[in-house]
Amino acid sequence: MQQKLAADMSTTAGRAQAGQSPxxxxxxxxxxxxxxxxxxxxxxxxxxxxxxxxxxxxxxxxxxxxxxxxxxxxxxxxxxxxxxxxxxxxxxxxxxxxxxxxxxxxxxxxxxxxxxxxxxxxxxxxxxxxxxxxxxxxxxxxxxxxxxxxPGVLDLGIVGHGEGIHRVREDIIRVADLAVPVLIRGETGTGKELVARAIHASGPRRAGPFVSVNLGALAKELVAAELFGAQRGAYTGASRDREGFFRAAEGGTLFLDEVGEAPPEVQAALLRVLETGEIYPVGGHTPVPVDVRLVSATDAHLEARIQERTFKAPLLHRLAGFEILVPPLRExxxxxxxxxxxxxxxxxxxxxxxxxxxxxxxxxxxxxxxxxxxxxxxxxxxxxxxxxxxxxxxxxxxxxxxxxxxxxxxxxxxxxxDAQPVPGRPLTVRTGEEGGDGAKAPRRKPAEVGEQELLEALRACSWDLKATADWLGIPRPSVYVLIDKSSLLRTARDLSPEEITRCFHECEGDLDKMVQQLEVSKRALQRRVRELGLSGG
CATH class of the missing domain: 2.60.200.20 (Tumour Suppressor Smad4)
Incomplete structure (x- = not known):
């Protein structure tokens, strides 16, 4: 893999010189x-x-x-x-x-x-x-x-330098100035509301209100009234007109957390709002236009709920004008x-x-x-x-x-x-003076190494010639000599340009995979790949 990364690093430099994104x-x-x-x-x-x-x-x-x-x-x-x-x-x-x-x-x-x-x-x-x-x-x-x-991507009030959270920041910047609805996905506790606030603060509505609503915490019989408002007398206990969260967020952003918990009638109303930009207060018959940026979030598998017929597929498609995935902390x-x-x-x-x-x-x-x-x-x-x-x-x-x-x-x-297993394996450093069981043994003569043993050692060491030399207990230059003499083996210079090019594309530029397929030295193959101009492809 290090050879593939080396080739990719050359690509990065080339793109930078050409004015392309690295x-x-x-x-x-x-x-x-x-x-x-x-x-x-x-x-x-x-x-x-x-x-x-x-x-x-x-x-x-x-x-x-x-x-x-x-x-x-x-x-x-x-x-x-x-x-x-x-x-x-x-x-x-x-x-x-x-x-x-x-x-x-x-x-x-x-x-x-x-x-x-x-x-x-x-x-x-x-x-x-x-x-x-x-x-x-x-x-x-x-x-x-x-x-x-x-360069130029701010922290947006989000702590962390990991790759996952960096991608979240980039997604926020990409979508913040657009009018499309955003669906934020992620496990519970990952900071989805923080992402929603960053979208609001980075966009043109930053001067407007940011209203956060947890749909899972609202009583099901009152969700519609809480969201869309209600007229006096619309239901028992409605002694006055209720504004509702949509109108409270006018000119700003409405964040709907746990949107997967919305009841069916509320889902239908949300779909109507997204399609028309209008709401109907509970008990009312006249539509009220609203100017709200809708950002929603869920930790639920909405596609599974669509299969279970508890969530409307058209609503998911409208909510997810753009999706942002917040990674869990374990990642x-x-x-x-x-x-x-x-x-x-x-x-x-x-x-x-x-x-x-x-x-x-x-x-x-x-x-x-x-x-x-x-x-x-x-x-x-x-x-x-x-x-x-x-x-x-x-x-x-x-x-x-x-x-x-x-x-x-x-x-x-x-x-x-619930801890991660202890990673890694002890590394047995073979000096050439140790046998397979770790017991001291004299350094071997190259003539004692047979062709089949050499081939098996090369495969075991992923065609790393220095590691192979240590494995066999012989000097590294002797490995080159044995390879040249072997009828079972070939070197990178024996490979035709067509064979290298075909293998490069089949392995998607992964030098380790190429080594396993072609069975030649890693470094020598890397040189041939560069000579053929494939490292920048």
Missing amino acids: VALSVPALTIVSHPQPQRIGERLLLEVLASQGRTAALSRNAPDFSRPGGLMALPLGDPFLSRKPVEFEPGPRGGLRMLVPEDGTQVRVANEPVVGGREFSREELSAGVPLVLADRVVLLLHLASSFRQ RREDVGLLFLHFARQELEAMGEGGQLTSADPRAEPWLPAALAVRLVRHAWSGNIRQLRNVTRQLVIGSRGMPGLRADERLEQVLDA
């Missing part, structure tokens, strides 16, 4: 979840060198620099308890990643498991997020992030630390203790302990951001008067009950 790529990144200086939570480091050049990236106390996305300041981790000897990251098979930990360097844990020698992570595990604990003081989340961000774990910091700051400021979240002492004990930070990023957050906010309040108030946060046993059990 292509955003997913590259490994490290985001600070906990640090002795709490204000640094949320800072990020992109490991672009792994994608662009397939090289090793090193991380130590003094380098490289982390910065907040879009920020100007950049600093190394700087914790004096971390070693100057770096932890190294290198590309792994099929788009994964290997982490190499020096024996006499910083102690590293993946979640709560110590790392000895190294650990390997699949691309799926990187996508989900891997919590790394350095010296029990600094917690980083290893994850995938975009290599390119469109944006890189934002957990920053969201936690945001809510903690709110709670502390309310108690007059906000100074705890700013520290200049790199030797201080972390305010957010490493074990607690790991629990936060591993939890599945079924209640999403609303649940995280409540947990943050519980921790801040429960730890009041203490130098750092402390979770009681009950909260620890809650956070552990």
Whole structure:
């Protein structure tokens, strides 16, 4: 996969030179979840060198620099308890990643498991997020992030730098100045009303009212009157005219949360409003024109409800003039630390203790302990951001008067009950002097390696020649010699341009898939692909 990413990086540069929009790529990144200086939570480091050049990236106390996305300041981790000897990251098979930990360097844990020698992570595990604990003081989340961000997109009052929330911001900007209805989808607690408010604040109706209505909280017999208004005497208890939410939102935005809970008669009335721009107050016979931007939200599967005949398909089509999907928190774990910091700051400021979240002492004990930070990023957050906010309040108030946060046993059990599995597999580093069982053995002579054994080793190592050499216990140059002599194998230079081009298109430019299909060295194939001008295709 690193070869594919390298090819894509060339495409990005070419598009930029041609004045076209660059292509955003997913590259490994490290985001600070906990640090002795709490204000640094949320800072990020992109490991672009792994994608662009397939090289090793090193991380130590003094380098490289982390910065907040879009920020100007950049600093190394700087914790004096971390070693100057770096932890190294290198590309792994099929788009994964290997982490190499020096024996006499910083102690590293993946979640709560110590790392000895190294650990390997699949691309799926990187996508989900891997919590790394350095010296029990600094917690980083290893994850995938975009290599390119469109400049000029503001935060819109939404906390987070994850890819999912960045797409939400871009969608808000795209639709905010248009008159089309917007349907916001997402699980409960993901912040759908916050998105609706951002649409209102970013559009031409920002000076008008923003009226929020939770249809699921209204009595079914009063929903129509609450929305469209009612004339005096229209129903028992209607002693005066009722304006209704639509007219209250005149010139602004009406946000209908839990729109899937609307009764059938209200659904029909909503469809009529969307088609004609007019409402009929309950008990009235004269239409009333309204000028309202309608934004709705749901956590329900409306298509399933259409099949069950409890929701009208035409209404869904009209409500969803444009759809925005808000991702659940478990799909944006890189934002957990920053969201936690945001809510903690709110709670502390309310108690007059906000100074705890700013520290200049790199030797201080972390305010957010490493074990607690790991629990936060591993939890599945079924209640999403609303649940995280409540947990943050519980921790801040429960730890009041203490130098750092402390979770009681009950909260620890809650956070552990639905935790992400510990990712990765121990990495067995083969030096060429070890047998398959780890026992010491003399380095082999190349002549002792048969053709079939060479082929099996190449396949096991995804055609990485250095890894193959280590696997077989022979020098790397000898692998080249054995390949040239083998009747079972061929090299990248033996491939015709037509065969490479056909395979490139069949594999959609994925160099790892091409290597598996063509069975040649990754680096050599990458050179041939570039020579044929396919890397920019």
